[in-house]
Amino acid sequence: MIFSQAKTSDHCQWIALVDVNNFYASCERVFRPDLENVPIVVLSNNDGCVIARSEEAKRLGYKMGDLFHVIKPKLRQTGTKVFSSNYALYGDMSDRVNEIYSRFTSGIEVYSIDESFLRFSGGGVVHNLATLTELGQSIRQTVGQYTGLPVCVGISTTKTLAKVANRIAKKNSHYDGVFVFEPDNKAQLQQISIDDVWGISRRLTPKLQALGIYSALDLASADPKRIRSGFNVVLERMVHELNGISCLAVEEVVPPRKSIIVSRGFGRYLSEFSLIQQAVAAHATRAGEKLRKQQLAANKLSISLRTSPHGKDQVYYKKSFGITFAEATSETALLIKAAEHCLRKVYRKGLLYQKVGVFLGGLVDAQGVQQSIFTQKDVTKSKALMRVLDDLNRSHGRDTVRFAASGIDEDWKMRQKMISPRYTTRWSDLPVVR
DNA sequence: TCTGGGGTCCTAGGACCC
DNA sequence: TCTGGGGTCCTAGGACCC
Numbered sequence: 001m002i003f004s005q006a007k008t009s010d011h012c013q014w015i016a017l018v019d020v021n022n023f024y025a026s027c028e029r030v031f032r033p034d035l036e037n038v039p040i041v042v043l044s045n046n047d048g049c050v051i052a053r054s055e056e057a058k059r060l061g062y063k064m065g066d067l068f069h070v071i072k073p074k075l076r077q078t079g080t081k082v083f084s085s086n087y088a089l090y091g092d093m094s095d096r097v098n099e100i101y102s103r104f105t106s107g108i109e110v111y112s113i114d115e116s117f118l119r120f121s122g123g124g125v126v127h128n129l130a131t132l133t134e135l136g137q138s139i140r141q142t143v144g145q146y147t148g149l150p151v152c153v154g155i156s157t158t159k160t161l162a163k164v165a166n167r168i169a170k171k172n173s174h175y176d177g178v179f180v181f182e183p184d185n186k187a188q189l190q191q192i193s194i195d196d197v198w199g200i201s202r203r204l205t206p207k208l209q210a211l212g213i214y215s216a217l218d219l220a221s222a223d224p225k226r227i228r229s230g231f232n233v234v235l236e237r238m239v240h241e242l243n244g245i246s247c248l249a250v251e252e253v254v255p256p257r258k259s260i261i262v263s264r265g266f267g268r269y270l271s272e273f274s275l276i277q278q279a280v281a282a283h284a285t286r287a288g289e290k291l292r293k294q295q296l297a298a299n300k301l302s303i304s305l306r307t308s309p310h311g312k313d314q315v316y317y318k319k320s321f322g323i324t325f326a327e328a329t330s331e332t333a334l335l336i337k338a339a340e341h342c343l344r345k346v347y348r349k350g351l352l353y354q355k356v357g358v359f360l361g362g363l364v365d366a367q368g369v370q371q372s373i374f375t376q377k378d379v380t381k382s383k384a385l386m387r388v389l390d391d392l393n394r395s396h397g398r399d400t401v402r403f404a405a406s407g408i409d410e411d412w413k414m415r416q417k418m419i420s421p422r423y424t425t426r427w428s429d430l431p432v433v434r
Numbered sequence: 435t436c437t438g439g440g441g442t443c444c445t446a447g448g449a450c451c452c
Numbered sequence: 453t454c455t456g457g458g459g460t461c462c463t464a465g466g467a468c469c470c
Contacts, residue, residue, distance in 0.1 A: 044437080044438035045439065046436085046437090047436085048436065065438095066437095069437095111469090112469080201469090232444065234467090259441075269435090
């Protein structure tokens with residue numbers, strides 16, 4: 001493609017979407033240089049199915065969601081390296097990557113574990129195609145140098161177009177990982193299939209196609225008002241965004257969480273109440289830790305319990321039950337107690353359960369908790385206890401000190417047979433050099 | 435034996451009020 | 453036989469994201 005001249009623009013803001021290619025697989029490879037060019041797949045919790053693949057693994061035909069037990073022989077045959085997912089490692093690598101982005105701009109929204117939006121306002125600097133491409137390459141190069149992770153950069157004037165640009169950068173190797181999408185680039189928009197547009201799901205696709213909307217350009221050309229009345233306000237925004245009119249801001253200030261979920265499948269199906277109770281206590285404990293880490297307190301707690309939706313021997317059972325606290329809390333003991341109460345409401349004897357989750361809602365700032373007239377006790381003591389507990393677990397490792405309710409046998413725990421070491425967060429996991 | 439986990443936003447509909 | 457209308461708040465569930 002030929003750009004006749006570097007075109008200056010009067011847009012005052014540019015947005016970059018930077019994401020790490022094959023993030024989980026790439027994280028595993030960083031610490032295992034011997035796996036260069038070796039196909040890698042990373043499995044979901046419980047080693048159930050494939051959730052990440054290296055380029056080599058994609059070329060071998062492995063798909064997201066492939067069942068591990070089905071593809072196991074082929075994995076061995078093709079010499080594909082398999083990992084259980086290691087979120088301690090991925091989360092830490094994610095933090096490092098974002099730290100590097102912050103050298104380029106302070107306007108960062110961490111959108112997901114492997115994607116961030118970066119905002120570049122003019123600030124006197126007039127960006128053009130050439131300088132923006134250079135900026136993208138510089139980000140790519142710096143991240144690669146300091147973390148060993150490969151990233152792609154898409155740059156445009158709205159988040160949705162930055163997503164489009166990122167996709168183009170990723171799909172076309174000749175752009176060398178960076179693509180700047182100028183808002184009036186109709187030819188490129190035409191190339192993007194409607195189901196590849198951010199926010200357009202599989203369900204929505206056929207409905208749009210029925211209206212003759214097959215490409216991103218078709219959607220961009222649609223009447224926003226008609227889209228709103230025929231669909232919803234979210235899709236209307238997409239139309240504007242595709243036309244370079246920004247409706248979605250880069251959220252640089254992390255908004256406080258509105259809910260916290262801790263939910264996991266069991267390592268095997270369980271029917272015994274006591275084991276499920278232990279899992280619930282452990283999940284409630286984890287939820288409490290998350291809550292306190294963000295200085296929040298929960299007004300509501302609910303749990304959901306279900307059997308396997310794929311089971312052939314019994315009907316699918318799924319039930320949730322929740323309570324509202326008299327006063328917002330972040331105390332593990334109270335969370336466990338409430339969670340167990342809820343569990344009793346949904347547990348039926350004789351079923352084989354697959355998964356249980358604890359959900360905290362109605363989150364508020366822990367400082368400003370509304371005191372209830374019904375609870376008159378000294379909360380200073382229990383707060384101090386929680387702080388000591390959190391400090392110990394932070395410095396000596398998770399679960400150094402914990403509540404007896406979560407059990408010690410952990411019969412309910414998920415399978416992670418092929419997990420890699422927590423290279424970056426645990427000294428004890430580093431290989432010993434002799 | 436075996437199918438992830440954690441989030442947000444929007445909408446519809448019910449309860450309730452004046 | 454007639455059976456308002458409009459507003460708010462809350463909840464459940466759907467849809468979507470990575």
